[in-house]
Amino acid sequence: MDSKRALALVIASAAFTGGTSTIALADTESPGTIHQQTWSPGRVHQRTWTVQALPHVIHQATWETKAKPKARPMLPGKDTNKRIALDLVVQRAWSMREFQCLDSLWTRESNWNHRAHNPSSGAYGIPQALPAGKMSGVGSDWRDNPTTQILWGLKYIEGRYGRPCGAWGHFRSHNWY
Structure with missing residues (x-):
């Protein structure tokens, strides 16, 4: 970038x-x-x-995708959960394209609803964590706090796929991430 x-x-x-x-x-x-x-x-x-050397390797491998994010207008004043996520994506120095991939992914998963619950699988929240209790590692308020859910979701995506576009590409080819 x-x-x-x-x-x-x-x-x-x-x-x-x-x-x-x-x-x-x-x-x-x-x-x-x-x-x-x-x-x-x-x-x-x-x-x-x-700096002489970086203290540790951040990623050993990342997912790459040619999948195009769904372009959706974002109204930061109206959608608080997206605004929180945008700020956290920017703090990670990820591009706007990465945010668009995240928007496509989490719109599909939960429509950005921090109380979204999938009764058949038990997945919960904005990132649809399964099991939902995994989000407690970021904060005990994971059931009701969208910031806690977004932090957990970004940490999960970064650790597993490197970036949101990697997660979105995996989702498009496997229908899960």
């Missing part, structure tokens, strides 16, 4: 939430260089530093 796109996503996220957003970007042209930018209303702070 180029830094201009990341800048636009973070500024959009800060504008939606009225809060502070931070993003760190690895510089592909200068290996070992990290750029951090923090935005809050009326201020931009930038910092650059060099």
Whole structure:
């Protein structure tokens, strides 16, 4: 992702939430260089530093897909759960395309309803966790708090598929993720 796109996503996220957003970007042209930018209303702070080595491998493998996300207009003022997810996607420095894949996936799974329940399988919440109690690892309020469910769902997607478009591609080919 180029830094201009990341800048636009973070500024959009800060504008939606009225809060502070931070993003760190690895510089592909200068290996070992990290750029951090923090935005809050009326201020931009930038910092650059060099690292000798990354402390650990984040992903050993990721899913890639050519599946196109369903383009859907997002109205951040009206859909709080999507707004929460957009902010968390931006914090991970994922692109808007990744958010569109996440939107397609979770619209199909739960229609972004944090109380969605599948009586035949027992799956629950926005990410349709199965068993639902797995989300308690992120917070004890998982039954009623969409932020807890979204955090758990993003952590699950990142660990299993690398990014939301990988999960969406797997869902489209297997009808589950």
